[in-house]
Amino acid sequence: MSRSLGASGPQCVVFLWLSLAFGNVAEAQTLSVRGFADVGATAFTASKSFGAVLGSRAGTVFGGGVEVRLSAPVFVSVRGSQFRKHGERVFVFEGETFPLGIRSTVAITPLELTGGYRFRADRARLTPFLGGGIGWHRYAESSEGADDDENVSGMHRGYHVLTGAEFRLTGWLGVAAEAQWTTVPDALGRNPNSVSAAFEETDLGGTSVRVRLVIGR
């Protein structure tokens, strides 16, 4: 059996929503483009690792992007975001964490492609939606006094599903609240001298909640 015939769960989700999107093109009434900006918080799956280095498993995420409505119920969006937080390098020994006083900065910058479906009733101002997709997550970690080869920078592929609801304030302005679950497998824990390896945590994903300001019809 060749690998090309197999598909992972997240890939199936992406395929499903893209199929929905393009399956409804024939019914498309309009093609609209909207912009959005969002702010929220992410609780990372690798909670021990983030907690040890950054002092918390969660942090603020800022994002923004473009959403294309292919038909009334179907949309495709591209969203960029960034999580950035300072902490310090540590040593983990038998579950005890020793901070070393060396400032460290972790930045995660995903670029996510999402296909979704909007459940809009006639004349209703509140529109629930759900979706899923694929993302490319750039992970960068640097610390003071480090040489280039001691810092980390790399791209990792992940998958996500999301759900939420949008409330139209005016014809051109709306706000939305949404929750997203992301998995970025095998992005962490590769280096044996890393905190994530010490805690045997490999997933860079997490659970996010955010509010979004939407501009456009």
Add this chain to the structure above:
Amino acid sequence: MSRTMVVGLASWVLGVGCWGLGLAVAQDRSFRTVLSEFTAPGIDRGVHDNDAPPLVRTSRNGEYLRGSIIVKFRPGTSLGSRRAVLALVDGATTPALSHASFDIVAIEGDADPEAAAARLASQADVEYAQARYRVRPALVPNDPFYASQWNFPAIDMERAWDLNPGASPAVVVAVIDTGLAYRNLMVRFTTTATRIDDTLFPSLGTIDVPFAPAPDLAGPDRFVAPRDFIWDDDTPVDMSGHGTHVAGTIGQLTNNNVGVAGVAFNVRLMPVKVVDDFWDAYFGSPFVGTDDVVARGIRYAVDNGAQVLNLSIGRTGPPAPVVRDAIANAVSRGAFVAVVAGNEAHRGNEVERLAEFAPQINGMVAVGAIGRDRQRAFYSNTGSYVELAAPGGDTSRGGITAAILQQTYDEDFMTSYLDGPARLRAPRFDVFAYEFLQGTSMAAPHVSGFAALLIQQGITNPAAIEAIMKRFATDLGPAGRDDEYGYGLINPRAALRGMGLAK
């Protein structure tokens, strides 16, 4: 005078060993008078009321002392039981020693200490018993002087200092060794003819011997809680140069436009003298470096706040449970211990007894030596107890400059005894030079200084210090841990950086 005479007479009456005559003479003349800064009145250091019982030495090549053994009874053993046990060897306890969890038991001078110890060790009430084995500096001497310290680039030390420039005075490192060149003194010794290593050295009469702090080592408030277990006082001046060289690698002043550098150049140093050398013996020190003296030195260091203990000393022969006990105690109280793996690889690779139990104590590390080519030094012991490697020098591959350079006494002014008795002259311990020495003695202080940096960095648990050293060591030799390099060559830069989230 009376006390020393009694001691000497007692030794003479016991009629013991080849050091018998020497001891009687030595104890009679074991005076040294300290003339501080040339102006202070002399201090008669003679023999003090709390001195240990009469010592009966073997020759300086002897493996243990006669006339006494080390015994530790199990907790709760009654006085009656102790007496009954000691009666088996006609032994008698001596007054309790400071910084000791064991007893020194006096036995007959002509009794075999090893046999007596073995008999007591088999008793249920005895945790361990052993003879008082001699401990010596783990040094392979070399001819002196070239100015280069390849050892620091070899462990990426410059970049480690970028992260942690030399720790801080809050960290105290005990140098448990031959003493330290740490203060100005003028000491008056009254000498007599003395037999050392089967050679009779003539009397030099009454001589004034100058001591001075090593210029590249001493600084304001640099030294803390000095203690001398060889002369039983608080003036552990070095009469060998070994301890001073070792201390230099740990904490030589750096960036001061003088001489050479040390790993942790801001720490405070605790000189603890537990090993004697030629001049100590010639001047008649009341004690010699034995296991029990080392054990007391270790406890003293921890009692007085040392967080790192460097033991560039060692011996072969039978095991040393009294030292193991003291080190385990030290680690349990938060001190990290670095000890030499030994210099016997080229002479049969006999087990280094002060290091062999290192793998069983998390927080104690046995250190082997590498040369400038990052290969195991020819003398560096191999075995399951070798845990880490550090630069110790190897002149067999690279010549004299492949040894470790530090400041210590100028040998020209203190090793006249090497030229024979006829050319013996008074030593000077106030003339310094930069000397190349090699040995695991030189390797261990790299690890001690490294430990001080880690403590300053925030890792205070001795077991964690050992763990991070091993984790970030640069693997040498066969992949993974091996008996030559242990977990590999220390890598202070990598360890001080510790762990990031992903790297």
